Amino acid sequence: MNRTTTSKVLKSVADLKAAGLSDRADLDAVAEKYAVGITPAMVALMDPADPDDPIARQFLPSVEELQITPEERADPIGDLTHSPVDGIVHRYPDRVLLKAVHVCPVYCRFCFRREMVGPQGLGTLTAPQLDAAVDYIAQHPEIWEVILTGGDPLVLSPRRLRDLMERLAAIPHLRIVRFHTRVPVVEPERVDAELVRALLASGKTTYLAVHANHPRELTPAACAAFARMTAAGIALISQTVLLRGVNDTVETLAELMRGFVENRIRPYYLHHPDLAPGTAHFRLSIAEGQALVAALRGRISGLCQPVYVLDIPGGHGKAPIAAPTIEPADGGFSVRDWQGGTHRYPPDGTV
Numbered sequence: 001m002n003r004t005t006t007s008k009v010l011k012s013v014a015d016l017k018a019a020g021l022s023d024r025a026d027l028d029a030v031a032e033k034y035a036v037g038i039t040p041a042m043v044a045l046m047d048p049a050d051p052d053d054p055i056a057r058q059f060l061p062s063v064e065e066l067q068i069t070p071e072e073r074a075d076p077i078g079d080l081t082h083s084p085v086d087g088i089v090h091r092y093p094d095r096v097l098l099k100a101v102h103v104c105p106v107y108c109r110f111c112f113r114r115e116m117v118g119p120q121g122l123g124t125l126t127a128p129q130l131d132a133a134v135d136y137i138a139q140h141p142e143i144w145e146v147i148l149t150g151g152d153p154l155v156l157s158p159r160r161l162r163d164l165m166e167r168l169a170a171i172p173h174l175r176i177v178r179f180h181t182r183v184p185v186v187e188p189e190r191v192d193a194e195l196v197r198a199l200l201a202s203g204k205t206t207y208l209a210v211h212a213n214h215p216r217e218l219t220p221a222a223c224a225a226f227a228r229m230t231a232a233g234i235a236l237i238s239q240t241v242l243l244r245g246v247n248d249t250v251e252t253l254a255e256l257m258r259g260f261v262e263n264r265i266r267p268y269y270l271h272h273p274d275l276a277p278g279t280a281h282f283r284l285s286i287a288e289g290q291a292l293v294a295a296l297r298g299r300i301s302g303l304c305q306p307v308y309v310l311d312i313p314g315g316h317g318k319a320p321i322a323a324p325t326i327e328p329a330d331g332g333f334s335v336r337d338w339q340g341g342t343h344r345y346p347p348d349g350t351v
């Protein structure tokens with residue numbers, strides 16, 4: 001495989017051209033609208049000779065992004081309708097999102113927050129805004145869990161992360177701190193001992209959701225980063241976006257989910273792609289997603305099964321959307337097994 005190498009993050013169409021990743025003149029309009037960012041680790045994974053390369057598809061801008069469909073929206077999951085103070089999204093009673101930054105190490109072309117992240121995005125919370133966000137958590141005893149997302153919280157320096165964690169440590173009703181991040185995959189060298197200590201500095205139970213979409217992303221360097229975190233006591237879970245042309249086969253999903261489990265990452269979310277502007281070329285139908293998830297169930301260990309979810313547009317939260325395997329029938333139930341066979345329950349016909 002002919003791989004391109006670079007030692008810097010590619011941030012512009014000119015950078016892409018210099019790296020030999022694109023010679024298209026019509027991408028400037030895309031890059032003006034949506035940030036570009038590709039780390040050396042992801043450049044090294046791309047195969048420039050493959051026009052359908054699943055890594056390139058996630059990160060290289062495309063003119064298809066300029067096609068906005070009527071159902072797409074700038075805030076597809078309704079963050080802004082549940083934001084009582086800047087940086088906080090309080091959608092469910094017992095947990096909040098804390099979005100301290102809207103910067104990422106890479107800019108995924110399918111991003112659900114693409115209108116909020118990047119240089120033209122919502123930026124980083126100022127010190128008074130961060131104070132107000134932490135105060136909000138402290139003032140709401142029902143908040144059991146804080147989820148640091150963004151943007152990518154792991155772009156913060158270990159010092160800034162540690163400072164924030166130490167402030168969360170002082171909130172007794174807060175028991176769980178969860179990070180959602182692309183960093184261990186796209187910039188694994190950043191996950192050093194100092195960063196790992198900072199992630200744990202709240203003293204709370206710490207979870208970290210690794211965002212990866214294709215088994216090739218689980219490189220030896222990424223796996224070493226996962227191991228540094230699990231060895232320190234961070235519980236790892238996964239999140240994957242189901243994407244046309246990236247991971248829309250049962251073989252690819254099975255390899256990815258097994259790869260997570262082999263690295264002590266519990267598969268968690270398989271997201272149906274959101275209605276973010278200019279992302280129709282990534283979206284499958286829900287029926288296609290359900291068929292893939294059913295095939296996965298029939299194929300690999302229960303440890304490897306993610307929850308297939310849809311974020312309901314408008315801010316109504318997540319709903320599991322796998323096809324049901326049980327339905328009422330003849331006063332009892334009809335249950336589908338892993339091979340697609342159906343069975344009556346209870347078997348003797350009594351309820």
Ligand code: SF4
Pocket residue numbers: 103104105106107108110111112113114117150151152182
């Ligand atoms: S890392 Fe997450 S928030 Fe950032 S561009 Fe990718 S999907 Fe969006």
